[in-house]
Amino acid sequence: MSFNFDERVERYHTDSEKWLKYRDQDIIPLWVADTDFRVAPSIQQALQARVAHGVFGYAHDQGALANVTADWVSKQYHWTIDPDWVVPLSGIKPFFSLLQQCLLSTEQRSICHTPIYPPFTQSAISSGREQRHIPYPIFDQTNLLHSPLPALSHQDRLFLLCNPHNPGGRSHRRQELEQLAAYATEYNLWVCSDETHADLLLEPGLSHTPFAALSTECEQRSITLLSAAKAFNLAGLGCAVAIIPNLELRTTLRQAIALRMPVPNCLGVTATLAAWREGADWLNAQRDYLRANRDHLAAHLTTLPALRLITPEAGFLAWMDVSALGKSDPHKWFEHHGLGFTDGAPYGDPQAMRFNFGCSRTLLDLALSRLTQAVNAA
Ligand SMILES: Cc1ncc(COP(=O)(O)O)c(C=O)c1O
Missing domain, CATH: 3.40.640.10 (Type I PLP-dependent aspartate aminotransferase-like (Major domain))
Known part of the structure; x- marks a missing residue:
């Protein structure tokens, strides 16, 4: 069975914390640790049956x-x-x-x-x-x-x-x-x-x-x-x-x-x-998709030497040292450029951003093109 992780699932009309944070702004939500993927069909069916019980x-x-x-x-x-x-x-x-x-x-x-x-x-x-x-x-x-x-x-x-x-x-x-x-x-x-x-x-x-x-x-x-x-x-x-x-x-x-x-x-x-x-088959397919997103992100960041990326071995979150940009509040600065990362400050490093790449490739590409524009303008 194949699964479609490229589907753009609109989340503004739900109660999504990730998406509603930037509802009225042109900022791509790349922060809190959930992905934009619809769940495995077996999970959705189980939930629908449970909800039908009422x-x-x-x-x-x-x-x-x-x-x-x-x-x-x-x-x-x-x-x-x-x-x-x-x-x-x-x-x-x-x-x-x-x-x-x-x-x-x-x-x-x-x-x-x-x-x-x-x-x-x-x-x-x-x-x-x-x-x-x-x-x-x-x-x-x-x-x-x-x-x-x-x-x-x-x-x-x-x-x-x-x-x-x-x-x-x-x-x-x-x-x-x-x-x-x-x-x-x-x-x-x-x-x-x-x-x-x-x-x-x-x-x-x-x-x-x-x-x-x-x-x-x-x-x-x-x-x-x-x-x-x-x-x-x-x-x-x-x-x-x-x-x-x-x-x-x-x-x-x-x-x-x-x-x-x-x-x-x-x-x-x-x-x-x-x-x-x-859910094991769906999980395997999702891992393949995330691995491709991760590798795409890492390859893109080799063109931006001002950003130092840790290529994660697990998960859909990538940690970037952005100190070379010399910004006093890099999180705000990236938001100003349309990118809503997780601020590294509460994690212990205000000069780091956490990039959630658990999204469609189309959205990731849009984020990467904004990232290039921002860094080149810095
Ligand atoms: C390492 C880790 N533990 C726990 C959580 C949150 O778990 P829960 O939603 O069950 O409180 C997260 C969420 O990002 C996490 O990254």
């Missing part, structure tokens, strides 16, 4: 999500899990604050690399916990642990890992994860690994390794976060999972989640089940 009470999937998650991680990452380890979530972002409040006393800290997807750092602030930042060598991605990991104290208790990395798009190699595992053992850290972009690995020959899958010891100190939201474009449907092998930790977190987070959206559960049961 009753939308609290969802309890009776273990379906756990079983489907176990099948998915086994097929995709060769990781065998017990479905009992799976805890459904209504989203990943709110879980970060909850996790830090549950696992850390007010004197204890979490640790993460920066630049990073902002909720990693914002959640520490909102949960009233300290955080230690390790500079991530985003423009020298030969090794996650290229910059040495600092010595820690007994206050450092929780490592927040993003794999594949957002915004760098690197898929961390087994050897790097093994070094991180040794570090976690040395300092007895919990490791929360956000692997929500794992199904969008674009680089031929690479495969995703969940941190937890390294060893039983890693499983026992880990929380793995997954969802179909990025890979299947379901971000508005509120459904994700945490895989928590350690029974005591799982019991604590399950109770906190039940009290403090909404249950997953019933349509999100339906869509996630359809994605992980029947």
